[in-house]
Amino acid sequence: MKRDIDGLMQERGIDVAVVTGAVKGNATMYYMVNGVGISHAIVIKKRREEPVLLCGTMEREEAAASGLKTIDTSKYNILEMIKEAGGDRLAASVKYYQTIFEEFGVKGRVAFYGQGDVGRNWEFLKALDEGLPDVTVTGEFIDDIFITARMTKGPEEIDRIREMGRKTCEVVGHIADFMKSHKVDGGKLTKDDGSTLTIGDCKAEIKMALARRKIIEEVDTIFAIGRDAGIPHSRGNDSDPIELGKTIVFDIFPQEAGGGYFFDMTRTFVLGEASQEILDSYKTLEECYDAKASVYQTRTCDFFEARGIETPRTDPHVRNGYVHSLGHGIGLDVHEKPTLSDFSGNTDTLVPGSVFTVEPGLYYPDRGYGMRIEDVYYVHEDGTVENLTNFPRGLVLEV
Amino acid sequence: MKRDIDGLMQERGIDVAVVTGAVKGNATMYYMVNGVGISHAIVIKKRREEPVLLCGTMEREEAAASGLKTIDTSKYNILEMIKEAGGDRLAASVKYYQTIFEEFGVKGRVAFYGQGDVGRNWEFLKALDEGLPDVTVTGEFIDDIFITARMTKGPEEIDRIREMGRKTCEVVGHIADFMKSHKVDGGKLTKDDGSTLTIGDCKAEIKMALARRKIIEEVDTIFAIGRDAGIPHSRGNDSDPIELGKTIVFDIFPQEAGGGYFFDMTRTFVLGEASQEILDSYKTLEECYDAKASVYQTRTCDFFEARGIETPRTDPHVRNGYVHSLGHGIGLDVHEKPTLSDFSGNTDTLVPGSVFTVEPGLYYPDRGYGMRIEDVYYVHEDGTVENLTNFPRGLVLEV
Numbered sequence: 001m002k003r004d005i006d007g008l009m010q011e012r013g014i015d016v017a018v019v020t021g022a023v024k025g026n027a028t029m030y031y032m033v034n035g036v037g038i039s040h041a042i043v044i045k046k047r048r049e050e051p052v053l054l055c056g057t058m059e060r061e062e063a064a065a066s067g068l069k070t071i072d073t074s075k076y077n078i079l080e081m082i083k084e085a086g087g088d089r090l091a092a093s094v095k096y097y098q099t100i101f102e103e104f105g106v107k108g109r110v111a112f113y114g115q116g117d118v119g120r121n122w123e124f125l126k127a128l129d130e131g132l133p134d135v136t137v138t139g140e141f142i143d144d145i146f147i148t149a150r151m152t153k154g155p156e157e158i159d160r161i162r163e164m165g166r167k168t169c170e171v172v173g174h175i176a177d178f179m180k181s182h183k184v185d186g187g188k189l190t191k192d193d194g195s196t197l198t199i200g201d202c203k204a205e206i207k208m209a210l211a212r213r214k215i216i217e218e219v220d221t222i223f224a225i226g227r228d229a230g231i232p233h234s235r236g237n238d239s240d241p242i243e244l245g246k247t248i249v250f251d252i253f254p255q256e257a258g259g260g261y262f263f264d265m266t267r268t269f270v271l272g273e274a275s276q277e278i279l280d281s282y283k284t285l286e287e288c289y290d291a292k293a294s295v296y297q298t299r300t301c302d303f304f305e306a307r308g309i310e311t312p313r314t315d316p317h318v319r320n321g322y323v324h325s326l327g328h329g330i331g332l333d334v335h336e337k338p339t340l341s342d343f344s345g346n347t348d349t350l351v352p353g354s355v356f357t358v359e360p361g362l363y364y365p366d367r368g369y370g371m372r373i374e375d376v377y378y379v380h381e382d383g384t385v386e387n388l389t390n391f392p393r394g395l396v397l398e399v
Numbered sequence: 400m401k402r403d404i405d406g407l408m409q410e411r412g413i414d415v416a417v418v419t420g421a422v423k424g425n426a427t428m429y430y431m432v433n434g435v436g437i438s439h440a441i442v443i444k445k446r447r448e449e450p451v452l453l454c455g456t457m458e459r460e461e462a463a464a465s466g467l468k469t470i471d472t473s474k475y476n477i478l479e480m481i482k483e484a485g486g487d488r489l490a491a492s493v494k495y496y497q498t499i500f501e502e503f504g505v506k507g508r509v510a511f512y513g514q515g516d517v518g519r520n521w522e523f524l525k526a527l528d529e530g531l532p533d534v535t536v537t538g539e540f541i542d543d544i545f546i547t548a549r550m551t552k553g554p555e556e557i558d559r560i561r562e563m564g565r566k567t568c569e570v571v572g573h574i575a576d577f578m579k580s581h582k583v584d585g586g587k588l589t590k591d592d593g594s595t596l597t598i599g600d601c602k603a604e605i606k607m608a609l610a611r612r613k614i615i616e617e618v619d620t621i622f623a624i625g626r627d628a629g630i631p632h633s634r635g636n637d638s639d640p641i642e643l644g645k646t647i648v649f650d651i652f653p654q655e656a657g658g659g660y661f662f663d664m665t666r667t668f669v670l671g672e673a674s675q676e677i678l679d680s681y682k683t684l685e686e687c688y689d690a691k692a693s694v695y696q697t698r699t700c701d702f703f704e705a706r707g708i709e710t711p712r713t714d715p716h717v718r719n720g721y722v723h724s725l726g727h728g729i730g731l732d733v734h735e736k737p738t739l740s741d742f743s744g745n746t747d748t749l750v751p752g753s754v755f756t757v758e759p760g761l762y763y764p765d766r767g768y769g770m771r772i773e774d775v776y777y778v779h780e781d782g783t784v785e786n787l788t789n790f791p792r793g794l795v796l797e798v
Binding site: 020021024025037057058059074079089090093111112113114115116117118119120121122123124125137138139140141142144204207208210211212214216217218219220231232233235257258259316317 | 419420423424436438456457458473478488489492510511512513514515516517518519520521522523524536537538539540541543603606607609610611613615616617618619630631632634656657658715716
């Protein structure tokens with residue numbers, strides 16, 4: 001949580017954290033400015049002091065809504081600095097930061113955060129590091145203070161994720177009903193005009209259902225049938241028909257409109273009747289889930305291997321069986337810490353405030369199917385774990 | 400255009416360009432991988448050689464669709480490198496790049512591009528620069544080779560922007576019709592249930608109209624009425640009623656689904672009757688447009704100042720009158736080069752292949768109105784300029 005940031009700065013010897021870049025697509029900036037509708041900003045957070053938000057004059061009203069102390073950057077006059085530097089924009093940018101850093105007493109180990117252009121920032125930070133004698137420019141290569149703080153969520157964040165969960169479950173229910181509302185013809189779902197219902201039609205309906213709830217797809221939702229359902233990252237092929245008896249993996253991970261918190265859930269559906277093989281595999285998957293072995297990747301591998309199913313532990317390149325890690329934290333990024341993987345050096349733990357997905361799956365592309373169940377969980381202050389995904393698992397949809 | 404990249408590398412003394420990061424939200428990466436649906440990648444472009452795309456094994460099929468030579472990165476085994484480095488992930492990442500660079504003969508002045516975490520990349524590039532004696536890490540602070548190449552568009556890019564224009568005009572027309580379909584009560588538009596139609600209702604309808612055409616809002620569309628229409632970046636207030644006689648600035652800049660090309664257009668509407676003041680201001684705005692003076696910011700300022708209207712040239716902090724620059728290039732970013740501003744050192748020109756907006760506006764927040772007209776233009780090979788925005792300007796919507 002945000003209150004952890006000062007302690008993390010102390011622990012890691014960081015005097016000042018500077019967050020730069022856009023708000024959109026920049027979770028650290030979004031987190032620090034409380035998601036207000038501004039385009040670009042600089043946030044300066046000195047250890048044990050409140051953060052300060054610097055932003056352009058056109059966005060001063062929106063910036064004020066962040067609740068932070070705000071500074072209108074027009075007072076620094078970058079255009080004048082460019083002129084003074086004879087058109088050298090790099091030198092002018094160093095001068096700009098120097099002016100701001102002097103005003104706010106920024107010195108010592110100054111760590112930079114946020115998303116930006118890699119090469120541009122390399123040139124800029126090098127010039128800044130060389131140009132300002134009181135400042136040592138630094139960064140954090142892994143698990144930086146903001147990523148670490150974001151590993152646990154406060155009540156307001158939970159409310160927003162919970163609301164996203166409610167809307168996401170509505171969309172999944174709507175799409176199940178939408179499919180069921182179609183007639184069956186030759187083992188395929190058929191539209192009123194006699195043409196076949198396709199993956200593309202379902203995806204269009206998903207987009208409409210999301211728009212109606214003012215939530216967004218950051219990237220294309222996964223809605224894959226048959227063989228494609230057997231490839232975890234396949235997004236599905238628009239022209240494929242919706243056929244009875246095949247598994248449909250529906251993995252939906254929408255975000256609040258304007259950037260913000262994500263939800264992430266997966267259901268596997270079979271329309272009509274499922275084969276005995278699919279039913280058996282699904283039963284194994286559900287057993288894994290119910291055994292709660294699923295909380296840890298190692299125990300999940302134990303569970304599947306005991307049933308003769310290949311896992312990333314038996315073969316790092318496994319493509320048939322259980323082929324990925326168990327889950328991930330979720331919040332302002334769809335994948336964030338903690339990671340439910342067993343790679344060397346993963347010391348993440350589930351603690352009060354953690355929000356994470358559990359998503360075991362079984363994949364058999366060569367046999368034309370795959371399946372996954374994914375819910376979002378939250379660890380309460382008292383250690384109890386709540387499933388934020390209020391939607392039944394049920395595999396078979398009757399038509 | 401892409402064919403300019405080798406010449407730009409030569410001119411700037413860059414031996415190898417390395418693009419890193421996600422595809423989503425990273426226009427340079429999107430440009431180089433031709434927009435294929437992969438999550439993260441590395442693109443290595445040696446001068447006078449075809450680019451090579453390195454990406455994960457789970458996305459090998461999607462990567463192949465880029466048409467580039469692709470390398471499956473699983474062969475480098477980063478997990479093993481982390482183990483060998485005793486868990487030091489920075490050292491392992493340097494080793495990873497070193498292995499790749501040796502395989503592809505990457506040395507000399509190696510420039511990095513793409514979006515990424517600023518502090519993380521600072522630490523990484525520093526370690527890489529120090530760790531690889533044959534490599535000098537570099538970046539470009541402004542107008543890098545890809546941004547410069549993207550300043551002109553090829554036929555395929557134009558087709559996509561043109562199609563986005565067609566869909567965007569449809570949405571604008573739909574929203575005009577949507578408003579006109581409402582009854583008037585007490586000077587406001589009224590819904591069937593007797594409640595007042597609001598900005599929020601119109602924005603919801605915009606979201607639906609976009610979803611229906613499978614195009615997306617990257618950030619919230621501008622739909623602002625009255626005083627808010629007088630503030631160029633105001634996105635409008637959801638609870639405001641749609642009132643007759645006030646200007647509505649509708650600035651819509653959707654993107655192809657999944658990331659890709661943008662369109663950007665603005666229309667100003669008044670429902671019912673417009674006051675003489677608004678009609679007069681609109682006439683001035685249209686005259687500016689028709690005079691084609693609008694192609695350059697300087698001439699636009701000349702035009703307005705000759706009519707007693709304040710501009711950024713008469714007052715850099717101007718809030719009433721003509722208060723922003725004239726336009727911007729558009730493509731994989733909603734704002735890209737060329738820039739139609741007159742800041743010191745702007746040497747951008749309009750040449751065959753340029754796609755740019757022209758968007759003069761007049762703003763009087765204290766008098767409760769503002770107005771802007773924005774179209775997208777394309778300069779053909781023969782120098783003729785085509786307006787890609789097939790939509791009338793008309794101010795007044797009869798109800």
